[in-house]
Amino acid sequence: MAKAEVFPWLAECRVHLCELHRTQRLPHALIVHGAQGIGKANFATAFAHYLLCQSPQGDQPCGSCKACELNNVDGHPDLYLLEPDDIGKPIKVDQIRQLTDFICSTAQQGGYRVVIINPADAMNVAAANALLKMLEEPGKDTVLMLITDRLGQVMPTIKSRCQRVECPLPSEQVATDFVAQALSLDADEAQRLLRINNGAPMATLNYSESDQAEWRSQLVKGLADVLKQRRTVVEVAQAWQKADLELMLGWLYSMLVDISRAKATENEALKQEDAHNMLVAVSRKTNPAKVFELASLVQEERKSLILRQNTNKQMLLERILLAWSAIVR
Structure with missing residues (x-):
């Protein structure tokens, strides 16, 4: 309990x-x-x-x-x-x-x-x-x-x-102060972690104390590898088989929101700082229709996971990654 x-x-x-x-x-x-x-x-x-x-x-x-x-x-x-x-x-x-x-x-x-x-x-x-x-x-x-x-x-x-x-979610200042004190971090690092976890303090503490940071790193690297054709969609999907897919798709959705924000405002101050360069580059090469289409697909796949439908992980990830690779083409 x-x-x-x-x-x-x-x-x-x-x-x-x-x-x-x-x-x-x-x-x-x-x-x-x-x-x-x-x-x-x-x-x-x-x-x-x-x-x-x-x-x-x-x-x-x-x-x-x-x-x-x-x-x-x-x-x-x-x-x-x-x-x-x-x-x-x-x-x-x-x-x-x-x-x-x-x-x-x-x-x-x-x-x-x-x-x-x-x-x-x-x-x-x-x-x-x-x-x-x-x-x-x-x-x-x-x-x-x-x-x-x-x-x-x-x-x-x-x-x-x-x-x-x-x-309610706490204000960013309240959440930052809480996480900084709980994890003995400076305010900038606490804020960076909070933004990865959508401003949720307890989720941020769990992120810091679990293997989520490693999976986050693999997500950013895998997305970059697919865009730069260093690895195939199949290879990256296989590497993510043991990941919490609902969590991974939630992170990807937040990145797509950042891309949309950058596209709409031409402001490169994105919340997902660990993927900043990649997201800015994507925002310059894509168009809103492609971003919204992928965001919709991500949400559909998240829903299938939430509803515990019998989902083939490999096929799900390949669909997402293929759409991601096409976002700049």
Whole structure:
């Protein structure tokens, strides 16, 4: 379970929910949504701890009651986290059925029962339909929090039964200060990493602490190699087989946005600094129609990955890279 923490840019969301709770207007189902990598899971966990606390102090759990002690060791019996069995896999109907026993039981600590479903968009159709019944009649003092980066992928009938909690991106200054302090970086480097990760602080920390930087480097090099015909489309596609393709396509889409920006404004101050020279060169040789066509293809392929359709990685990458190679011809 994510560490309970409410980051500064989500503080107003916390105040809003705590006020709903104090005035007895808190709905039984919330859908916590916003950009990937901004701390939504941390936020939901922190609010769950607040609801379960037996003696909250203002908008904060007391930290010393039995409920807080249990939460501190991820052992509270009235807090249920529902996630896919494996990363990238769907939440299945059997998992929702197992949740039924928890929903129908009495709270062991005599207060709230809280369910966190993360990510809500991972539920397959059968699982989502099974959850609908719980959302309609969840029982007394029960709160379900559904977390998603992709609100559009959540079934409309699920969304209609939840109150939305929109989590904003922080300002660039707030995000830069946060990342610089967390990673002991100067402001320029923190800003550079944030721009690669679309301004999302937690995604930036994950980027720095994982192998994503290596894959990012391979993406930039592969795209350049295809343009300069140093490697074939097939060779580059083969080299990317083990990559997180959704992540790679997201980066490519951001690069296409930069190309469009440079084309429209003739401004070479691009956000994707690690690919600056290549993107400027492409912007000078291409036309808007080709950029928009490739951007549309990238989004279509990303959608197929998000919907977990049976996608042939090699063929997907070859389609993208062939279109990329044609963008300057």
